Amino acid sequence: MSSEADTRANYIDPALRAASWQPSNLTREHYFTDGRKIAGGGRGRRCFVDYLLHKDNRYLAVVEAKKESEHPTKGLQQAIDYANKLRVRFVYSSNGKQTYEFDLETGKGNFIEFYPTPAELEKRYTVETTDLSQELRNIPFHLEGAMQSRYYQELAVHAATDAIGQGKSRILLTLATGTGKTFIAFQIVHKIFQARWNLDNPGSRRPRVLFLADRNILADQAINTFNPYEKDLIKINGEEVRKRNGVVPTNAHIFFAIYHAIAERENIDGYYKSYPKDFFDLVLIDECHRGAANEAGSWRAILDQFSSAVHLGLTATPKRADNVDTYEYFGQPAYVYSLKDGINDGFLTPYRVKRVRTNLDELVLTKDDVIVEGESGQDLYQVEDYDRKIIVDERTELVAKAILQNINPLEKTIVFCENQNHALTMRDMINKYKSIKDQYYCVRVTSDEGKVGRELLEKFQDNDKDIPNIITSSQMLTTGVDARNVRNVVLDRTIGSMVEFKQIVGRGTRVFDGKDYFTILDFRGATNNFYDEEWDGEPEAPEQGGTREPTSPLYTPKPIEDGDGPMLEPAEPRARLKVKLGKGRELKVIDIETRYIDENGKPLTIQEFVERLIQQLPGLFKSVDELRDIWSDPDLREQLLAKLVQAGFDEEQLSTLRRMFEADDCDIFDLLAFLAFEQPMATRKSRVEALRANNAFFGQYQQEKARQFLHFVLNRYEQSGVTELARERLPTLIELSGLGTTKDASMAFGGKPAQLLAAFKQLQHQLYHVS
The missing domain is CATH 3.90.1570.30 (tt1808, chain A)
Known part of the structure; x- marks a missing residue:
């Protein structure tokens, strides 16, 4: 054939x-x-x-x-x-x-x-291809060692260089966080360098490029990426200008700057005005959604100064509202690569959601509650009011304990809080209940921490270091922080902006060895943004008649110079009400709902999750008898579990399903048989008791040690479940039973290891075939 x-x-x-x-x-x-x-x-x-x-x-x-x-x-x-x-x-x-x-x-x-x-x-192909476009396409990527480019990075670079070749002056690239936007920017610059492209006289000299970021940490990460051109680059900041007696540097080809550092200089004209308007050929704007297109923003004045240059914006999240329209300035993106694409292609890490609810999500103050500061202006406080309108340290304490209970102690975790004071309280509460003694296990990293905070952040980003393990923050870590081994992103903050939500989710998506997924632990309902039509899609144009109102009217954004560039930190609430709850209140987590994400990035409801599993089952087994035969053989069972994983259902998800159906005392076999064939579920205890009564089965083994070992295996199964019946567990079970070595155990079953394994398998066959 x-x-x-x-x-x-x-x-x-x-x-x-x-x-x-x-x-x-x-x-x-x-x-x-x-x-x-x-x-x-x-x-x-x-x-x-x-x-x-x-x-x-x-x-x-x-x-x-x-x-x-x-x-x-x-x-x-x-x-x-x-x-x-x-x-x-x-x-x-x-x-x-x-x-x-x-x-x-x-x-x-x-x-x-x-x-x-x-x-x-x-x-x-109808796309206009100029000689310059083709020349730039033909220049190979600059790749060192085992470095390889990904298909979407090549497409993004070509889209940008084609646009430059076609004479376009405003270009936008939209790629999800963690997909290598700086690598893409470097390859674009490398190509125009090799081609000696410039706006004056192409081929006559190398271009001059300005790379604008909004924070030092982003600029420094970019400088590291551009290291192959280290002799051609320089950073524009106060230190560099002071070294030159107040004169801005011009003897380079690639200039890095944080916009705040060059926009203002002791209330005199900004450094950027010291450069001729036509000095730069290309201006790269990193995270351009943060204000580059805003006529009132600091970046706009810089871009206007160098308006003749080509402006190339890089962002994961173009804005359509809040007086910033990225598309109005740059036009439609030359290339788009979404978070959904990155996850499905395997270049980004998938995520799951744990939505945590407490009995304080709605708070009605009583006479037993003590007002420590301020006065109450309303009868009912909702979850979004905490740390904005009302401060209740007991709630933060409850959340801190819930965080620690829902993460592995050494999984790197970022906790996003409402503001800097909230981040302080959260840090203190986590340190109160942590199991790890190290004093730097949980630290706050916000703009107020300055240099100390940046040093702690660098250690957190180091994948070879376990400490710091948990970082509490508010705004500082929403963009650009490359910490690849983040396993948990905690949201104890109301997020009204889709742009900000996308950026925060992006903190966990970077790929790292052994990291199969990351968890979003949500205490405020922020993950409802996943159900918004704007999630991971192209935003629609705003309706006629103006832009949307800012999403957080209680905050007055204020630029803060923290030594790491300006950022918008939430101002402290105007009206502070601080309350100490009465001693009679019982504070508790009332529900933790785990939601798994489909290929379109939407969290599945319980019903959708079950329906999806049921659709997959007919391709894995045709009848309950076939399932029983597969499940009673440890090798075939492992193959089936592997197929379920391929279909998107791992061991943890199946355990979640057991809890959904109140079947924690049952076997996964019973769950599958129930979902596929509506077979009544039996408990592990009942199955074990039925087998213990089978004297004929146990009577075939003459040695008491053999019978004792099989009963020990049944005990382990009853307590812990089917994982105890895996073939690879056999040596451990022998050791735990006190039977000695594998050789000793074999002697109890006739002297040969094959006889021991046969008894182990026969026990399982009997276990699943008893009536």
């Missing part, structure tokens, strides 16, 4: 050669994603195309091969999906005998006799 490989070798390869496709113009079995991260260090299916056709550093088409016996367009839809990811216009699907061509731009397809030649296919 023919295979896809036969189709490629016997039909498609000769047909492509006949159409002048050389080996240099095609890539076979082109894998371009890593596969979504799944539990246990596994990966989902990687995206690949059978052939990727390209010319002049431009992807032109993908070819999908099918078996000769299959319909030629059987794999067309998947190929179209992959072509869209690769920004390819033409898709071919062939079983060798017939070849189908589909044009994504017109949405039409038809069978063809011959493949077009590279030149013919290139001519069909």
